[in-house]
Amino acid sequence: xxxxxxxxxxxxxxxxxxxxxxxxxxxxxxxxxxxxxxxxxxxxxxxxxxxxxxxxxxxxxxxxxxxxxxxxxxxxxxxxxxxxxxxxxxxxxxxxxxxxxxxxxxxxxxxxxxxxxxxxxxxxxxxxxxxxxxxxxxxxxxxxxxxxxxxxxxxxxxxxxxxxxxxxxxxxxxxxxxxxxxxxxxxxxxxxxxxxxxxxxxxxxxxxxxxxxxxxxxxxxxxxxxxxxxxxxxxxxxxxxxxxxxxxxxxxxxxxxxxxxxxxxxxxxxxxxxxxxxxxxxxxxxxxxxxxxxxxxxxxxxxxxxxxxxxxxxxxxxxxxxxxxxxxxxxxxxxxxxxxxxxxxxxxxxxxxxxxxxxxxxxxxxxxxxxxxxxxxxxxxxxxxxxxxxxx
Amino acid sequence: xxxxxxxxxxxxxxxxxxxxxxxxxxxxxxxxxxxxxxxxxxxxxxxxxxxxxxxxxxxxxxxxxxxxxxxxxxxxxxxxxxxxxxxxxxxxxxxxxxxxxxxxxxxxxxxxxxxxxxxxxxxxxxxxxxxxxxxxxxxxxxxxxxxxxxxxxxxxxxxxxxxxxxxxxxxxxxxxxxxxxxxxxxxxxxxxxxxxxxxxxxxxxxxxxxxxxxxxxxxxxxxxxxxxxxxxxxxxxxxxxxxxxxxxxxxxxxxxxxxxxxxxxxxxxxxxxxxxxxxxxxxxxxxxxxxxxxxxxxxxxxxxxxxxxxxxxxxxxxxxxxxxxxxxxxxxxxxxxxxxxxxxxxxxxxxxxxxxxxxxxxxxxxxxxxxxxxxxxxxxxxxxxxxxxxxx
Numbered sequence: 001x002x003x004x005x006x007x008x009x010x011x012x013x014x015x016x017x018x019x020x021x022x023x024x025x026x027x028x029x030x031x032x033x034x035x036x037x038x039x040x041x042x043x044x045x046x047x048x049x050x051x052x053x054x055x056x057x058x059x060x061x062x063x064x065x066x067x068x069x070x071x072x073x074x075x076x077x078x079x080x081x082x083x084x085x086x087x088x089x090x091x092x093x094x095x096x097x098x099x100x101x102x103x104x105x106x107x108x109x110x111x112x113x114x115x116x117x118x119x120x121x122x123x124x125x126x127x128x129x130x131x132x133x134x135x136x137x138x139x140x141x142x143x144x145x146x147x148x149x150x151x152x153x154x155x156x157x158x159x160x161x162x163x164x165x166x167x168x169x170x171x172x173x174x175x176x177x178x179x180x181x182x183x184x185x186x187x188x189x190x191x192x193x194x195x196x197x198x199x200x201x202x203x204x205x206x207x208x209x210x211x212x213x214x215x216x217x218x219x220x221x222x223x224x225x226x227x228x229x230x231x232x233x234x235x236x237x238x239x240x241x242x243x244x245x246x247x248x249x250x251x252x253x254x255x256x257x258x259x260x261x262x263x264x265x266x267x268x269x270x271x272x273x274x275x276x277x278x279x280x281x282x283x284x285x286x287x288x289x290x291x292x293x294x295x296x297x298x299x300x301x302x303x304x305x306x307x308x309x310x311x312x313x314x315x316x317x318x319x320x321x322x323x324x325x326x327x328x329x330x331x332x333x334x335x336x337x338x339x340x341x342x343x344x345x346x347x348x349x350x351x352x353x354x355x356x357x358x359x360x361x362x363x364x365x366x367x368x369x370x371x372x373x374x375x376x377x378x379x380x381x382x383x384x385x386x387x388x389x390x391x392x
Numbered sequence: 393x394x395x396x397x398x399x400x401x402x403x404x405x406x407x408x409x410x411x412x413x414x415x416x417x418x419x420x421x422x423x424x425x426x427x428x429x430x431x432x433x434x435x436x437x438x439x440x441x442x443x444x445x446x447x448x449x450x451x452x453x454x455x456x457x458x459x460x461x462x463x464x465x466x467x468x469x470x471x472x473x474x475x476x477x478x479x480x481x482x483x484x485x486x487x488x489x490x491x492x493x494x495x496x497x498x499x500x501x502x503x504x505x506x507x508x509x510x511x512x513x514x515x516x517x518x519x520x521x522x523x524x525x526x527x528x529x530x531x532x533x534x535x536x537x538x539x540x541x542x543x544x545x546x547x548x549x550x551x552x553x554x555x556x557x558x559x560x561x562x563x564x565x566x567x568x569x570x571x572x573x574x575x576x577x578x579x580x581x582x583x584x585x586x587x588x589x590x591x592x593x594x595x596x597x598x599x600x601x602x603x604x605x606x607x608x609x610x611x612x613x614x615x616x617x618x619x620x621x622x623x624x625x626x627x628x629x630x631x632x633x634x635x636x637x638x639x640x641x642x643x644x645x646x647x648x649x650x651x652x653x654x655x656x657x658x659x660x661x662x663x664x665x666x667x668x669x670x671x672x673x674x675x676x677x678x679x680x681x682x683x684x685x686x687x688x689x690x691x692x693x694x695x696x697x698x699x700x701x702x703x704x705x706x707x708x709x710x711x712x713x714x715x716x717x718x719x720x721x722x723x724x725x726x727x728x729x730x731x732x733x734x735x736x737x738x739x740x741x742x743x744x745x746x747x748x749x750x751x752x753x754x755x756x757x758x759x760x761x762x763x764x765x766x767x768x769x770x771x772x773x774x775x776x777x778x779x780x781x782x783x784x
Binding site for chain 2: 100132240244256261269271
């Protein structure tokens with residue numbers, strides 16, 4: 001038989017990240033390609049104890065259908081934490097638990113956008129979000145990402161000229177893939193432009209807690225007095241990625257629609273892990289656990305940067321992240337990145353071509369992304385050394 | 393601020409089932425309204441043991457990101473089980489693990505349908521599916537459901553006259569809400585019409601294992617020689633509803649697109665429970681566990697039917713399910729069902745108006761749905777007695 005697929009799904013390619021999973025199966029490959037948190041970032045001993053307790057005390061509830069909005073106590077705890085740590089959330093906002101931060105992004109696009117509507121994105125940006133938007137047949141407009149955030153002139157130009165712009169999608173903090181953080185000045189400029197052109201903002205902040213140097217900058221959501229910012233977050237990087245528990249905090253009216261969309265998408269997020277996480281938040285010390293993750297990634301990112309300055313050509317550009325999982329390498333102009341990535345794969349080092357994160361997937365890549373959270377310190381040195389050899 | 397939502401999400405109302413969760417919070421209410429399996433249908437002791445073992449042996453993997461397609465061993469086990477128990481699956485098929493059966497339905501619609509395309513549904517049908525279709529702006533065409541399945545004449549007429557019919561959505565076995573099973577003759581007729589008019593079929597079979605009387609009929613998928621049937625299933629009714637693990641078995645080409653759609657939707661389904669379920673399937677006896685569920689629901693459904701014949705007016709019609717969770721009561725013509733449902737709620741008995749399951753949500757209801765899996769035998773008698781009092 002021949003199958004006809006929808007216009008919206010047809011152009012979406014399986015992401016490069018998918019291919020990476022296959023690479024990760026080969027234990028002899030040094031992978032800088034994934035986006036996985038280190039295993040040490042999951043509080044395994046606490047999860048063991050809390051899991052046994054939960055099944056002892058509340059198995060019936062933890063295994064049964066539950067509410068679409070999420071486990072009520074967890075919602076309150078996450079709201080309180082956002083308020084305390086990031087000054088996020090007001091009376092006009094509500095919070096829903098989602099199946100990872102990815103679902104918050106997907107459902108935001110679904111409830112806000114008709115096919116053909118425009119979403120303005122940082123270029124490059126998170127491929128999971130770009131593909132989610134593509135799978136609703138949206139018009140993606142990229143704004144170049146500089147070392148301190150989007151090019152504001154380009155952003156204003158896009159807002160002026162593009163039709164039906166529904167929201168600006170940004171990862172202002174430890175951006176994926178570039179690892180840069182949008183400056184306070186540019187954060188204010190983005191908020192001001194959104195107000196002036198009356199568009200919403202989707203602020204994706206999956207790495208919020210993982211700052212290992214420098215000082216916190218206010219989130220866009222914390223500057224939001226009008227109900228213009230939708231905030232997506234996750235526990236994937238600080239508790240467990242495999243459990244798929246994220247959240248979306250947004251104006252009540254938006255959340256009400258996201259609840260409807262989530263109900264027909266997956267009814268609710270795994271309730272066992274919602275309850276387990278809630279028990280963790282009330283009985284354990286998440287903040288001190290986070291400090292251990294920060295210390296770990298501080299060490300790993302430093303090791304990678306050191307190895308880069310030791311082994312890579314002096315004329316490359318590299319971002320110096322203050323948090324998150326990634327850094328971004330731009331070799332000298334004219335380097336054939338895709339050929340480089342292939343050659344590295346043959347030498348059993350996996351990196352991701354910048355092309356994967358571009359709004360226009362067909363223009364040639366200028367950079368590649370390196371992840372430092374997964375590999376050991378030894379593998380970081382070994383792998384970067386190989387990159388250096390291949391680049392020379 | 394004023395928010396503009398997408399044309400596809402705007403018309404979708406929060407389902408009546410949502411309201412039911414609130415009712416379920418009030419412990420003094422006798423609820424025949426939910427669709428929850430009995431707590432006894434979750435093998436809690438096995439889950440306790442397997443959970444501890446899994447966290448002891450494979451915590452890192454069980455808490456980490458995983459593949460979109462699902463845990464490889466679980467996929468093989470589910471495929472083998474479908475083959476063995478239901479003669480489902482061929483070389484041309486593939487299987488993906490989904491976040492509940494709901495996600496299989498949602499993503500099938502997403503990959504197959506453009507806005508405005510037609511889906512033919514049983515009328516009445518499962519509200520979660522109807523709303524999933526509505527949330528992609530699809531044209532829903534209802535075909536009256538009779539006691540042995542869809543009205544075949546109406547089905548053919550719809551196939552003849554409707555434009556861009558992409559698939560027929562059916563729950564042939566222990567249908568929700570009616571509790572009826574499509575006869576073998578009608579199963580064959582549906583397959584034949586799908587072939588003749590070259591449309592696909594989405595067979596939703598969440599209650600597959602819960603037959604407590606009569607004999608199994610072949611699934612539509614088992615009759616499928618052409619790759620025309622997409623089959624959605626779940627472990628919600630026999631293992632845990634709260635873990636959100638379902639699956640979709642379909643022609644490889646369709647699954648490939650569903651994988652892309654799932655990746656941007658929630659990346660993958662909770663891997664901890666995929667692995668736990670896989671370990672359960674290899675080390676425990678699911679079939680003997682299912683026998684206990686069947687015995688329980690046989691008792692509960694009989695108790696409800698007995699109470700109905702004892703307390704309800706003699707001129708009602710009621711379906712006599714051979715499996716599943718629901719039966720369907722049609723009072724004498726002219727009964728104001730919505731008023732009846734309201735009066736019952738005031739008497740602390742919750743039932744769902746047939747209106748919730750209609751393709752046309754505005755035409756008056758003629759029936760209401762009763763669930764027997766959740767309430768105890770005592771509450772079944774007590775609640776049906778109250779329904780009888782209110783109806784008289």
